[in-house]
Amino acid sequence: MTSYDVTLRLWRGDSGGGELRDYTVACEDGEVVLDAIHRVQATQAGDLAVRWNCKAGKCGSCSAEVNGRPRLLCMTRLNVFERGEPITVTPLRTFPVVRDLVTDVSFNFEMAKRVPAFAPRPREADGTYRMQQQDIDRVQEFHKCIECFLCQDVCHVIRDHEENKRNFAGPRMFIRYAELEMHPLDTGDRRELVRGQMGLGLCNITKCCTEVCPEHINITDNAIIPLKERVADTRYDPIAWLGSKLRRRGKPPPDGG
Amino acid sequence: MAEHETHEFDVVVIGAGGAGLRAAIEAHDQGARTALVCKSLLGKAHTVMAEGGIAAAMANVYADDNWRVHFRDTMRGGKMLNSWRMAQLHAQEAPDRVYELEEWGALFDRTDDGRILQRDFGGHRFARLAHVGDRTGLEMIRTLQHRAVSKGIDVFMECTVMRLLTDGGQIAGAVAYWRESGRLIVFRAKAVVLATGGIGKAWKVTSNSWEYTGDGHALALWAGADLVDMEFVQFHPTGMVWPPSVRGILVTEGVRGDGGALRNAEGRRFMFDYIPEMFRAETAETEEEADRWYDDRQSNRRTPDLLPRDEVARAINTEVKEGRGSPHGGVFLDIASRRPADYVRRRLPSMYHQFKELADVDITREPMEVGPTCHYVMGGIRVDPDTQAATVPGLFAAGEAAGGMHGANRLGGNSLSDLLVFGLRAGRYAAEHAARVPTPPAVDPGLVEATEREALAPFERDVGENPYTVQQELQDCMQELVGIIRTEDELKSALERIAALRERAGRVGVEGHRQYNPGWHLAIDLRSLLTVSECVALAALERRESRGGHTRDDYPKPDPELGKVKVVVRLRDGEPAVAREPLDDLPDDLKQLFEGKPRS
Numbered sequence: 076m077t078s079y080d081v082t083l084r085l086w087r088g089d090s091g092g093g094e095l096r097d098y099t100v101a102c103e104d105g106e107v108v109l110d111a112i113h114r115v116q117a118t119q120a121g122d123l124a125v126r127w128n129c130k131a132g133k134c135g136s137c138s139a140e141v142n143g144r145p146r147l148l149c150m151t152r153l154n155v156f157e158r159g160e161p162i163t164v165t166p167l168r169t170f171p172v173v174r175d176l177v178t179d180v181s182f183n184f185e186m187a188k189r190v191p192a193f194a195p196r197p198r199e200a201d202g203t204y205r206m207q208q209q210d211i212d213r214v215q216e217f218h219k220c221i222e223c224f225l226c227q228d229v230c231h232v233i234r235d236h237e238e239n240k241r242n243f244a245g246p247r248m249f250i251r252y253a254e255l256e257m258h259p260l261d262t263g264d265r266r267e268l269v270r271g272q273m274g275l276g277l278c279n280i281t282k283c284c285t286e287v288c289p290e291h292i293n294i295t296d297n298a299i300i301p302l303k304e305r306v307a308d309t310r311y312d313p314i315a316w317l318g319s320k321l322r323r324r325g326k327p328p329p330d331g332g
Numbered sequence: 333m334a335e336h337e338t339h340e341f342d343v344v345v346i347g348a349g350g351a352g353l354r355a356a357i358e359a360h361d362q363g364a365r366t367a368l369v370c371k372s373l374l375g376k377a378h379t380v381m382a383e384g385g386i387a388a389a390m391a392n393v394y395a396d397d398n399w400r401v402h403f404r405d406t407m408r409g410g411k412m413l414n415s416w417r418m419a420q421l422h423a424q425e426a427p428d429r430v431y432e433l434e435e436w437g438a439l440f441d442r443t444d445d446g447r448i449l450q451r452d453f454g455g456h457r458f459a460r461l462a463h464v465g466d467r468t469g470l471e472m473i474r475t476l477q478h479r480a481v482s483k484g485i486d487v488f489m490e491c492t493v494m495r496l497l498t499d500g501g502q503i504a505g506a507v508a509y510w511r512e513s514g515r516l517i518v519f520r521a522k523a524v525v526l527a528t529g530g531i532g533k534a535w536k537v538t539s540n541s542w543e544y545t546g547d548g549h550a551l552a553l554w555a556g557a558d559l560v561d562m563e564f565v566q567f568h569p570t571g572m573v574w575p576p577s578v579r580g581i582l583v584t585e586g587v588r589g590d591g592g593a594l595r596n597a598e599g600r601r602f603m604f605d606y607i608p609e610m611f612r613a614e615t616a617e618t619e620e621e622a623d624r625w626y627d628d629r630q631s632n633r634r635t636p637d638l639l640p641r642d643e644v645a646r647a648i649n650t651e652v653k654e655g656r657g658s659p660h661g662g663v664f665l666d667i668a669s670r671r672p673a674d675y676v677r678r679r680l681p682s683m684y685h686q687f688k689e690l691a692d693v694d695i696t697r698e699p700m701e702v703g704p705t706c707h708y709v710m711g712g713i714r715v716d717p718d719t720q721a722a723t724v725p726g727l728f729a730a731g732e733a734a735g736g737m738h739g740a741n742r743l744g745g746n747s748l749s750d751l752l753v754f755g756l757r758a759g760r761y762a763a764e765h766a767a768r769v770p771t772p773p774a775v776d777p778g779l780v781e782a783t784e785r786e787a788l789a790p791f792e793r794d795v796g797e798n799p800y801t802v803q804q805e806l807q808d809c810m811q812e813l814v815g816i817i818r819t820e821d822e823l824k825s826a827l828e829r830i831a832a833l834r835e836r837a838g839r840v841g842v843e844g845h846r847q848y849n850p851g852w853h854l855a856i857d858l859r860s861l862l863t864v865s866e867c868v869a870l871a872a873l874e875r876r877e878s879r880g881g882h883t884r885d886d887y888p889k890p891d892p893e894l895g896k897v898k899v900v901v902r903l904r905d906g907e908p909a910v911a912r913e914p915l916d917d918l919p920d921d922l923k924q925l926f927e928g929k930p931r932s
Binding site for chain 1: 373381464470471489542576578690800842844848850
């Protein structure tokens, strides 16, 4: 096992401002950025704030920006960076800083409250719901979302435009609306809501969200564009219109509509 | 006294994993004003990491399955030390709880005829685990989370409870602090449900997240409640062992359920050498029979790779100790040579991803290296099996924080179903209890203030002990001395070391201020970590036999007399003390299930 020094350039501060500070710790092969940060906490800065839980890429708590790129700290191996170069870790830029690497992500939880609940059709006569696996594959892809909010962080509609947060739910919530819309059992219709108050039309499919998704969910192609198409059934959206011209969707919506 | 932010509810649920969410939803549905308080953000609790599935005898894959078979499997897995009534309720009600999740939007993998697919797991006679690939816990927590949010239940996120308040022996509320600001918050409540999960962070190699510091166990004990079965800690046989950074991260039992086999460094499938008498009649003796079993259950017996977790963990431990381990001190888990690559990627996507990204191992091409990792505590708050009421009026517990359901060893898949079945029951009976309490019990301002003083003391010590160092030393102590294999000498020396660490924890100092300060939070968590560690060591010392998740090198066999008792821990003069108490008698109609050949 070889040990080597890693220098972390960590943002320290709070809502009033802050600065980058360097910390050097010994690291071992196979370690991730979060390991190095924990070592800084344990030995040099006990009050260094970082949010984390599972350290296995499953809970989506430790989102931050590493060398400017949104990442999960627990899934970012130290060996992807040039040895000897400092690794810069800063908080998610789209959300207000609480302290150090921790941001206030309550925007996402507020948006989640505005999603009308799942509303299933009645069960079959035998008391079960029957669904074929191929009819739920797509929705299961959306259910992989670990709510790390990296897609929200990188979405330029809100990253640089605080004012848009009032009327834009963001990619995470568009996946949520898409999963309800495509759920074989759901009877609700949220198209007007997602078009109007949730700002679906503001997305101009630059696919930044898809690129940073640690679960490799095809957010843009599989959730946002089909949502735009469905919404376009009632309203005109130039990108959805273009999308509908460029690609044919294989499967009709489950409600037959 | 200083003014504190104070909230009043009928029911306060502490913990927002599967059990806490299910309890809060039920309490709310019963008409109780309900709060859900959690240490992390909503949806990040440990349930999110559960992989394999939810055990429920729905009989979708094997028509012969029913609650009696599930009950029998659970009791045998628990070495008959389970609360039989909890095991019965669990087996009877689990299918309804799964169907309910489906009605709330969960999408489980399907059978060819469109029903919920069920997979094989250790100790379960039939394929019984409803699942979503290998991310079932995520599906479950998200479904419950959406449900709770849509009902408008008040959620207090990143809010840590430090002490329960009582009034004349009755629950009166809780004192907590906000992580973000470090400010105190007081809950006045007629009933409290503890659903805080487990204690795994007391060990060095664990699959558990930082939150698992035994808060609920300790809060209950300090409030005067009993704990049971604390000696029984489950070491999951398959955690990752390399690289060191990921040591302990869980590798789902689903790998073996879906065809993976354990091998030692000599390439031998060693589990055939470790079949215990209790399971001999139903376990394959040859590799050929074991491999045929995956496709034909009628004429073959199950693979020993799927023996209950305690058996497999001990076997791996022995292989490594006797020099037949893998390069990094584990054994090999091989699915690459046994199943096609696309099958592995489809059935086990998270495992594929996890090994690829964290260990540079492609599990469709090479074997995984795995070894035991501290995973689950069977012991917990002693509860009434039907109502989940603890021994303090107004206090309820559910999920991993509660004890009794799993006896000496938990079967895989029985945890998620436990959360749902007993989460609902705890929520229902907590609401019922609250409805019977006319006015909320009084909160003692002195106790609130004392809690605050104690919490803030570390800020006043400029050069105190480092809380991180104390935690690491506790983890080393528990790993070395209260691990898979235990002896009297080691347990006694563990108790001495815990006492010394407790003293040092009383001297910890922290830097900075109250706002989102992890060093300070750890200083507070140390109290519960040390308390539960002591409880485990005390109970382990008391049980002079080997059974399930408790193996004593100095007492290697089960003792029939000890098979009739549970070890209870409660405070005596302010210190945890153990007592033996008889188990509830199994009624005759259920006793029959364990006589003669297994009945379908």
